Each structure stands twice: as C-alpha cells, then as structure tokens.
Amino acid sequence: xxxxxxxFGDRLTHAIKAKRSPLVxxxxxxxxxxxxxxxxxxxxxxxxxxxFATFGKAIIDTVADLAPAVKPQAAFFERLGPEGMAAxxxxxxxxxxxxxxxxxxxxxxxxxxxxxxxxxxxxGPKPESAWGxxxxxxxxxxxxxxxxxxxxxxxxxxAGVFVLCKTSNPGSDALQSRQADGGDQTITDLVADEIQxxxxxxxxxxxxxxAGAVVGATYPQQxxxxxxxxxxxILLVPGFGAQGGSAxxxxxAFDENGLGAVIxxxxxxxxxxxxxxxxxxxxxxxxxxxxxxALDAIGVLRDSTNAGKLA
Amino acid sequence: xxxxxxxFGDRLTHAIKAKRSPLVxxxxxxxxxxxxxxxxxxxxxxxxxxxFATFGKAIIDTVADLAPAVKPQAAFFERLGPEGMAAxxxxxxxxxxxxxxxxxxxxxxxxxxxxxxxxxxxxGPKPESAWGxxxxxxxxxxxxxxxxxxxxxxxxxxAGVFVLCKTSNPGSDALQSRQADGGDQTITDLVADEIQxxxxxxxxxxxxxxAGAVVGATYPQQxxxxxxxxxxxILLVPGFGAQGGSAxxxxxAFDENGLGAVIxxxxxxxxxxxxxxxxxxxxxxxxxxxxxxALDAIGVLRDSTNAGKLA
Numbered sequence: 001x002x003x004x005x006x007x008f009g010d011r012l013t014h015a016i017k018a019k020r021s022p023l024v025x026x027x028x029x030x031x032x033x034x035x036x037x038x039x040x041x042x043x044x045x046x047x048x049x050x051x052f053a054t055f056g057k058a059i060i061d062t063v064a065d066l067a068p069a070v071k072p073q074a075a076f077f078e079r080l081g082p083e084g085m086a087a088x089x090x091x092x093x094x095x096x097x098x099x100x101x102x103x104x105x106x107x108x109x110x111x112x113x114x115x116x117x118x119x120x121x122x123x124g125p126k127p128e129s130a131w132g133x134x135x136x137x138x139x140x141x142x143x144x145x146x147x148x149x150x151x152x153x154x155x156x157x158x159a160g161v162f163v164l165c166k167t168s169n170p171g172s173d174a175l176q177s178r179q180a181d182g183g184d185q186t187i188t189d190l191v192a193d194e195i196q197x198x199x200x201x202x203x204x205x206x207x208x209x210x211a212g213a214v215v216g217a218t219y220p221q222q223x224x225x226x227x228x229x230x231x232x233x234i235l236l237v238p239g240f241g242a243q244g245g246s247a248x249x250x251x252x253a254f255d256e257n258g259l260g261a262v263i264x265x266x267x268x269x270x271x272x273x274x275x276x277x278x279x280x281x282x283x284x285x286x287x288x289x290x291x292x293x294a295l296d297a298i299g300v301l302r303d304s305t306n307a308g309k310l311a
Numbered sequence: 312x313x314x315x316x317x318x319f320g321d322r323l324t325h326a327i328k329a330k331r332s333p334l335v336x337x338x339x340x341x342x343x344x345x346x347x348x349x350x351x352x353x354x355x356x357x358x359x360x361x362x363f364a365t366f367g368k369a370i371i372d373t374v375a376d377l378a379p380a381v382k383p384q385a386a387f388f389e390r391l392g393p394e395g396m397a398a399x400x401x402x403x404x405x406x407x408x409x410x411x412x413x414x415x416x417x418x419x420x421x422x423x424x425x426x427x428x429x430x431x432x433x434x435g436p437k438p439e440s441a442w443g444x445x446x447x448x449x450x451x452x453x454x455x456x457x458x459x460x461x462x463x464x465x466x467x468x469x470a471g472v473f474v475l476c477k478t479s480n481p482g483s484d485a486l487q488s489r490q491a492d493g494g495d496q497t498i499t500d501l502v503a504d505e506i507q508x509x510x511x512x513x514x515x516x517x518x519x520x521x522a523g524a525v526v527g528a529t530y531p532q533q534x535x536x537x538x539x540x541x542x543x544x545i546l547l548v549p550g551f552g553a554q555g556g557s558a559x560x561x562x563x564a565f566d567e568n569g570l571g572a573v574i575x576x577x578x579x580x581x582x583x584x585x586x587x588x589x590x591x592x593x594x595x596x597x598x599x600x601x602x603x604x605a606l607d608a609i610g611v612l613r614d615s616t617n618a619g620k621l622a
Contacts, residue, residue, distance in 0.1 A: 028425070030424070030428075043438070045438075045441060073421075073425060075419070075421055075425045075426075075428040075429045075432070076425070076428050078428070078429065078432045078433075078441075079428040079429070079431055079432040079441060080432075080441055081396075081400060081432070081441030081442060082393060082396045082397040082399075082400045082441075084441070085392075085393045085396040085397075086393040086396075088393075089392060089393045107419070107420060107421055107450075108386070108418070109418060109450065110384075110386055110418055111478065111479065111480035112480065113341070114339070114384060114386045114387070115386075117386040117387050117389070117390040118386045118389065118390070120390055121386070121389045121390040121391075121392070122389075127354070127356075130356060130389075130390060130391055130392030130393075130395070131392060139418075139420065139450050139452050139453075140452065140486065141450050141451065141452035141475060141478075141486060141487070142450075142475065142478045142480060142482075142483060142487075143478070143480055143481075143482030143483045143484065143485040143486065143487070144482055144485045145480055145481055145482030145485075146480060146482065164452060164453065167422065167452075167453045167454070168422065169422035169423065169453060169454055169456055169457060170454075170456055171453075171454030171455055171456030171457065172453060172454045173454065174454040174455045174456075174501070174505075175451065175452060175454065175486075175498055175501060175502070176452070176453075176454070178489070178491040178492055178498065178501070179491070179492045179493060180489040180490070180491075181489050181490045181493075182490060182492075182493035187486055187489065187498065190485070190486060190489070191486070194485075
C-alpha cells in the first residue's frame, strides 16, 4: 500500500477489507529456527543478518495476498547489532513494496524531544522517516504526554500507533491490573481511556482513529471489556496461536462487521515448517508450509469470529 | 573499564570512586545542535550518522577522566536508520576503549524470548552481545516477569539494568503516581519494591545490587522517598541541568559516602558551546566548552551533595 498523507485507521481498515483477512504476520526470526537452507553459523552475525533479511522477505512474498500487514519484531534484529538493523530495514522496504502495511513492533517510548526522535525515525514514508513504517508499538508507562509526539507524527504522515494496553504475558497483571486510586478503573483502563480519547481526536471515515491498542488474546474477558471501552480503536491482538489464545478468545476483538481488530500470529505461521502437521502435507518448500498455516489461521478466524463477514 | 564476569553494582561503584565523580554524560546528538565543524546537510542520513559518530567519540575523549559512564540515547541514532545504529555501535565501542561504562538508554522491554533477545543484544561484552553495553534502561509496564530476562542476562555477564521507576517528564504522574488497589503504595512504589528485591538477590561488595532505578531529578521529594525504599539500588537520575533539576534536588539520591547514584547531564554538557557563558571563556574549541561544563557540573554536585566526599 503506497503511503499517502491520509489516515492510518482508514488505511488499515481498507487493507483488512481488501485482503479479507485480519491476520497480521509477525516477523520474529530466530537463528536456530530458520529453515535449514537459511541456517548459518550462529556466531556469524553478518551471515545471520543476511539470512534474516532473506527469511523476512520470503515470508512477505508468501503471505502478501493473505494479510493486511506484517509486524517485524525489532528485538530479534537488534540482537544482531547494526547489521541486524540493516536487515530489518530491508524487510520493511520489501513489505512496503509488496503492498503490506508495516507495524513495527519495537515498544518504544521516551520523553519530549527523544520521543519525537523515535516517532520521526519510524512513522511515515521514507525518506523523511528512516524506517518508513505505517505504525509503531509504544509503551505508556512514562505518561500520556510521552504518547503525544508519536500520535502527532502519525497525524502528519498518515501513520498510527499501537499503545500497549493489556499485554499477553503471564505477569501483565503486576502493574496493569492495579486499581487506580481506589476507584473502579485499573491502570489498563486509564490507558484505554487515553487511547479512546486519541481516537476520537482522529476519527476516520472507517469509524476508527489513528491510535490502536495492544490487547492480548490470553485475557479474553479483558479483551471484551477493553473492546467496549475503546470503540474507535483498532485492537492489535497478540497471543493467538503459539501463546495459547484461540479464535474464540479473540472473537470479542471484532466489531459486527469483522473490522476493528488485527490478530497477530508469529511463530505459529513463520515456523510452520517445524510442525509435523505441515510436514506431512508434503509441502514442497518451507514457504508452502508457511502459506498453508496462514490460510489455516485465517480460516479458523473466519469460522469463529465476525472476521467471517470479510470473506 | 574492561568487562569481567563480575558484578555491575560493584563495577559502577568502583568507577564512581576511581573518577571521584557521579556525573554520567548523556550522548544525545541532534543534527542542528552539532558543532559547526560537524554540521551536515540535514537530509543526508549517511553524512549525519558519520557526524554523530565523530561527535560522540569526541565527547567521550573529552570527558573520559571525569565521568564513570556515558549514556548514549538510542533514539537519536535510530532516527537516522541503520547507519545511525552503526554510528551508535561505534560510539559504544569507543567508550569501552576509553575505560567508560556504557549505559544504553533505549528503554526497551518485551515478553519472554523477545525480552531475552533485547537482553542478549545489549548486555555484556562483545562478541556475545552485539552492542557490548554495561547496562540498559528498561520499562516495567508489561510486568515484572518481563524484567527477569534482562536481570538474568546481567547476572551472567556482569551487566546491569536501570528500571524506569519515576520518570522526569511533567506527565509522569499519569500512571506512575496512582495508588495501587486503594493502598498506600503507588505504581512507582511497586516498581521500587521489585527493584529492591532484585538488588537483594544480587548484592555486591559495594552494598549495591545489579538493578538500578531511573528516578527523575524533577521530583525531589519522591527521590528521597525512593532512595529510602531502594537502599541497595544505584539510582540513575535524569533531569539535572537542562530539565530544571538542581544539585540540591538530587542530593537525596546519594548515600552518606556519596555513592549509590549517578547523575545524568546530556544537553547541559554536550552542547555547552552554545552557551554564552562558555563562549565568553574563550574556549579554544567546542570540546573545551564541553569539558568545562562537565567540570562545572561535577563541582556543583560536589559542593551541594555527598558527592563531595568522593573528591
């Protein structure tokens, strides 16, 4: 999808409709799980970075017609140092060329001019933005003033943010589920209210704003609660598949038209060739296994959620 | 300071004593504030990245005998894309060579294996770690389980973490100062308790553990409170100088020997040549202005805090 000075919520909604799919494919390469043809000496960062770029681009080519967006996980590329970051940029560029939106999963945040630097780095088209992404995941701990530079950058470039709201890990309750100041609202609720506020300030024709929310599939009851609190926010739902979230668990994320949510699967799709199920289907190549697993994930989502209305 | 399989709290304490200084110099390059000799066409990311590396290395050479550590701010390098990240690596390498500890200010976090990837990327010596840093700032929002991979990586490599606890920005109260579950503890207090727990699990001969805490100079009362709560944590205090925190404001961060805290100054030191005060002192070069401002900052800290006992 070419960048335009338009609206992120609308662009993502349009992409979901065009692909008739809410599946976002997470690009989380790990050296010891690459297909055999891409395995390298684990100590050779240069060779591994090259394999990561090859792998990421092949994943993109394999799912480009099945997914509205990919979500590269910065950590796995950063693990390899500067050459890993160059591979990450190559993957982002390839995704843009393939017509996919790029949600950079880097969970950044900082204050003031530092937040502005991160925002300018990632959000919006190249060359003004160095990485040229459509959206970035950001962390709200430092306060809502620190979300503003990202949101503003998105407003001016047609990009969006996904604010961490309720994360999918077992310990996410530690701070997120605390009741704030003795009231009924949890910390997560306060974050959700701020996300909704940002969306109301940036509503598009789709009915969705430019501030998305990360809400884990592993807490289905909270997902339903948060869907209701953030009626104008597109939810990015991790934890589906490998982390244990089922299609039924994510059903509450969708609106009545099957919109308003993207469901991420990383390991379950990109390493599908490791699974006996996909090996036994006599896949001709590792990409065949990846593609089949993406199709299966979309099928399960269509069968069990309003995403079926996209088909 | 060469890496050793020893203990971060001890290593940083040793460096503070050896330099007789608690000043950490933040390396936050911004294109339009570089010295005239390093200014480039702002649209040329390659040239700007090269200038950032030259600038950062010159800062390091200028303050190497005055500071126990430098704190590169990842955002400003990421702003330039992969070439910026290569410049960041060059700066880190140079700091290690110059005998300075490197506190990477990247405020990373994620869950499980992703957190492990960030931890392995940054914490510990090269080549096992791609970036070879002594410590990394991390964000606790996702939960305390997400701090563990960083802490563990530090335990095995002699590196440390600085967990965001009370940040220096105006809006930091929004989540951090909420009382949790109707009790006396704020969200910041819960984070502080966890940091103290990690320190007690990693106490060194210095009396300090391997988990530091980021506590802003802009909230002096909370700084005193948090110092008392985290008796075994080295505090990293931003907000001194350009953000408005005075030496009196940071005094509570130090223990009775002038240890247990590092005070960061970024803009106030690295862009000192912009200030009339340092121009009028007939500084021969921009580095002279930087060096004099670092000496002045150390002098003020020694005059007004227990850091005077280091001299």
